[in-house]
Amino acid sequence: MKKVLVVDDEISIVTLLKYNLEKENYEVTTVDDGQDALEQGLTNNYDFIILDLMLPSLNGIEVVKKLRQEKIETPILILTAKDDEYDKVIGLELGADDYLTKPFSPREVIARLKAIARRVSKLQKVEQQNRIKEESKYIFGQFRVDRDKYLLFRNNEIVKLTPKEIELLMYFLEKRGKALSRDELLNHVWGFDFIGQTRIVDMHVSHLREKIEENAKTPKYIKTVRGFGYRFDGDDDE
Numbered sequence: 001m002k003k004v005l006v007v008d009d010e011i012s013i014v015t016l017l018k019y020n021l022e023k024e025n026y027e028v029t030t031v032d033d034g035q036d037a038l039e040q041g042l043t044n045n046y047d048f049i050i051l052d053l054m055l056p057s058l059n060g061i062e063v064v065k066k067l068r069q070e071k072i073e074t075p076i077l078i079l080t081a082k083d084d085e086y087d088k089v090i091g092l093e094l095g096a097d098d099y100l101t102k103p104f105s106p107r108e109v110i111a112r113l114k115a116i117a118r119r120v121s122k123l124q125k126v127e128q129q130n131r132i133k134e135e136s137k138y139i140f141g142q143f144r145v146d147r148d149k150y151l152l153f154r155n156n157e158i159v160k161l162t163p164k165e166i167e168l169l170m171y172f173l174e175k176r177g178k179a180l181s182r183d184e185l186l187n188h189v190w191g192f193d194f195i196g197q198t199r200i201v202d203m204h205v206s207h208l209r210e211k212i213e214e215n216a217k218t219p220k221y222i223k224t225v226r227g228f229g230y231r232f233d234g235d236d237d238e
Helices: 011-023 034-043 060-069 085-094 106-136 163-174 182-190 199-212
Strands: 003-007 027-031 048-052 076-080 098-101 143-146 151-154 157-159 179-181 222-225 229-232
Touching (some): 011 027, 027 034, 034 048, 034 060, 048 106, 060 076, 060 085, 076 106, 085 098, 098 106, 143 163, 151 199, 163 182, 163 199, 163 229, 199 222
Parallel strands (some): 003 027, 003 048, 048 076, 076 098
Antiparallel strands (some): 143 151, 179 229, 222 229
């Protein structure tokens, strides 16, 4: 059962929304004050917040602003008076998901909630797919790179690499399948202070091969591109 917080100081509107939402199997909590709305939004997990903009203690604009500042991503449907064009725009810019102008029908409110739910679901799927795609970029064979901790794991066991070896490996993985010159590797991993010192690249590649290849002399992952540089090969499902 989806949970909805209804925030309005007009008893007739609250009663109408609560009755119709409960008929649609929503669990409804109601408050009539902006400060109470903020506290409810910060401390409870709601699927939706229906929020009037004209409220005592704290107006709806401030409620939206403070919730979004606290990284509360609960979808918010704001309710506005007919002539509140400015507040409507500000509310949307601050992070509200949709708006309805008073007077409205309960059926329209429910339709808007369902439309918001569809958009949120679609966005979450896209974000999840992007996250999986990004994470898979740093997996090869039995290895996985934790970019935040600068660690390489092989079957959940840590493989000891130096920070530069990790940075070199991550750059290889980001450019998987592409031939990379020694100068490009030097520039992106070591920076401009090392211009011309390509020997340092060969040395680190050699050390890295010893730690991730079954046989460093016949590498499976870091291939030499003769007279140019290196290329990282290997599929995620190897």
